[in-house]
Amino acid sequence: MMIDRQIPPRFKSVEDFDMLPVEQYTLDNGIGVHIIEAGSQDVIKIDVIFPAGAVQAGKPLLASVTNKALCEGTSAFTSAQLSEKIDYFGAYISQYAHYHHAEVSLITLTGFLSGTLPLLEDIIKNPIFPTKELETILSKRKQEFLIDGEKVKTIAARSLSRRLFGDHPYGNMLDMSHFDGISQGDVMAFHKRAYTPQGTHIIVSGQPGADFKNLLNRHLGGAWGQPIVSDEAALDFKPTLPQTIFIPKDNAVQSALRIGRPLFPKTHPDYHGIQVLNTVLGGYFGSRLMTNIREEKGLTYGISSFISAHQLAGTLVIATEVEAQNRELAVTEIFREMEKLRTELISEEELSLVKNYMLGDVIRNFDGPFATSDNYKELIDGMLDVSYFQQRFDTIKTISAADLLRLANAYLQPNDFLTIIVGK
C-alpha cells in the first residue's frame, strides 16, 4: 500500500490544562510549604525561597555572594566537610539569587533524605562565612565578570539594563569597585536579617516519602535569625527613549544588538496577551524575526525576543549577534517586523500555529513534578495566585488577531525602544 506523504496525519489540539495538584500548608514557624507529589523515581527536590534578593540587599553583589557562601562552612562543619557529605549521598545543593528572592535547593534520593536534610538545615541556619572562602568566591566572580565583559552580547545586555533602570537593582549596576566593597560583616548581617522564616516559602517536588512533614518541621519549622523587613528601593528611574547607543569593541567579528523597552509586571491585564505577541515576533523557532533575519537572510545564528517581568517592572527585549557589515540592515528589519505587527492582522493560519505551539509548550512546562515546581516558583516570585496559569492557558486559547494588533500598537512603538549596538 502506497501512503500519500503529502497529506499530514490528523491531529488534536490541546484542549485542557491539567496541572499536578499542589498541597499547601504551613510549618510551625509560618513558612509556607507547597508540595507537588508525583514521579516514578524516588527522588525529591526541596527549594527554599527566601526574601533575600538583590532588592533586599540594597548593594550590588551582596545578595549573590551571601547566597553562594552559605555552603562554605557552618558552626559544625568546614566547607570541605560539607562538600564531602553532600557528594557522598550523591546529592546536589544549588543556590541562586534573583532580584526579590534567593533560593537554596536540595536534590536527593528520597532514601537519603534523613541524611541530607540536616545538611540543608545547617547551611541555611548556621553558616559562618569564613573570610578565606568569601575571598575565593569574590575572586572567581571578579574573573567571570571580566570574561563576560569581553562578550559583545554581555556588553549590550549590561548597557541596556542600566539605561532602562538606572541605579535600581534591576539596572544591575556592577563595576570593579564593588568587588572590594563586600565585607564578612555585611554578609553575616544580611544573612541574619534575610534568611529567616519570615516571608519564606518551601516548594517540595517528587516523592517525599513517609514521615516527610514531621521531618521538614523538625529541621526547618523552628525559629532562627532576626528578620528585618528592609526598605525596598523605589523604581523611579525614567529612561531616555527612544535612543540608539553604539559601543565600540575592537576585534569583534560580529555585532551584538539589544533592542528593548520597559514593560509592566506579571499582574498587568495585558501580560498573558503580550506573551503571545512576543512569541509571534521572536519567541520560537518559526517566529517572524527568525524567519526574516536567519532563515531568509542568513545574517545570524539566532535571534529572539523575550519578556522578563519582576514585581515592579519588566522588559521586552530583542537580542541577536549578527554579521557586522549587515547590522544596520538587521536593525531596520527588526523595526519593520514590529511595524508589520502594528499594521497587518496576523493570518488565521499563523495564529493557530502559534497557539498550538504555545499550548504544547504549556504541557511541556508542566510535565512531571520537577518541571511543575520550576514553573510554580513564578507564582511566589511574582506574588501571584495559582489561577495565573489557567488565565495564561485561556488567553492563548482565545486571543484573536485583532487583540494582537491592538497589543502591537500599544507596546511595539519604535519611540518606546532603546537600541544598543556593540561591535567594531
Next chain:
Amino acid sequence: MINLQKHTLANGLRVVVHVDKSTPLAAINIIYNVGAKNEDPNRTGFAHLFEHLMFGGSKNIPLYDAPLQMVGGDNNAWTNNDVTNYYLTLPAANLETGFWLESDRMLELAFSPESLEVQRKVVIEEFKQHYLNQPYGDIALLTHPLAYKVHPYQWPTIGKDISHIEKATLAEVKDFFFKHYAPNNAVLVVSGNVDVLEVFKLAEKWFGPIPSRAIDKREIPVEPIQTQARSLVVERDVPADLIHMTFHIGTRTSSDFYITDLLSDVLSNGPSSRLHQTLVKEQQLFSSVNAYISGDHHPGLMTVTGRLLPGVSMGNAEKAIWSQLEAISTKAIGAYELQKVKNKIESNLIFSEINFLNKAMNLASFELLGDANDINTEVDKYKAVSANDILACATKVFTPENSSTLYYHAKKQ
C-alpha cells in the same frame, strides 16, 4: 530499570520503544551513525552543516518546523564527532505527525539550493559567534589538532576552517545524504505515553518503504600512539591565563571506559573532588578547574583544564596539576572515596531516568553502539571497578608523553 522493546525493520532500521505513562507527551529520537569523523578532510564541518539542511524541507513536505509546531511539538538536533541526533517532543495523541515528518526527511531531502545558501551563512555566523567572537572560543580549534595528527577527531564538529563551509556544493550535499542517511545507518527511539504495538505499526507504515542504502565505509585512519609530550603556546585578548591538557584514552565501548570515567570523577566531579579542593580551595591557584572524558566511539581524550587566578604563573599552575595527577597515579584511592564517586554515579543514573526525552536519547546512543539493553547494566559496570583498576588506569593515562598541553596566555595590557 528502564523498560524497552526492540524491533528491526526489513530495511535495517532499528526501532526501540520505551513506555512512560507518567507523561502526556511522547518523544521521537533518531540517531544517524554519521558525524564529523566521517567527513572529507577538505570539507570539514559538513556533517554539522548537513544537520541544518535537514530542516530545510523534505521531498514531500516543504517545511519541517511549521507542521510540528502546529500539533504542539518542538524539536532540535545536535552533531558531534561520531553521530548526528534529531529529536522532537509532542502531545502523545499527535505521535503520527512526528513519524510523517521524520520518515520523509529520511526518505529524501528537498535539496533546495536556497536552503544551502542560507544555512551556509547561518553556520558561518554560528562559527563566528561560538568560536571566534567569544573569549576562549578557539580552544577546540587549537587542542584537537594538537592531540590528533591523523585521525579526523583533529577537527572540531564546526569544522577546521570557515572556507570549507563556504565551498560546500549541492552535489556534495546529495552525495552525503545517500551515503549516510539511511534506515540501515540509524536508530529510531520512541518514548513516553505510547503503545508498543502502535509504535511498531507506525514505524512499519512510515519508515518501512524507505530503501536500504549503501553506506560509505571510508577507512578512518587510526591515530598512532603518542610518544612525546606536545605543547602549544598562544596569546589572546582575554582577562585570564588558562591551561588545557589532554591525554589519550580508550573508546566508549572499551571495558576500561568505566574505570576512566570514575578516574575523572575522583579528580573533578562535585565540590568535594580532588582538583577543586586542592587547587581552587586550598592553594587558591585557579578560579575553576575541571577534568572530563570524551566518550567517543574511537579512542578519545581525558581533558584537565583550569583558569588561573591573577598573579599565578603558568609554571606553578601546571606543576600543581601534575602533582595531583601524580598523586592519583602512585597511591590507590581509599574505600571511602571510591564509594563516594560510585554513589554519585548511581544517583546521577537515577536522575537521568526521570525525563522521557532524556531516556530516548540515551537509549538511542546505546542501541547505536550495540544494544539498548546495556542501559540497564551500566550501574553494575561502574560498581565492579576497584581502586587498583583506577590506579592502573591513572598510571597509564597521566604520563608526559601521552599529554598535549595548551598554554593560553592573556595578552599583557
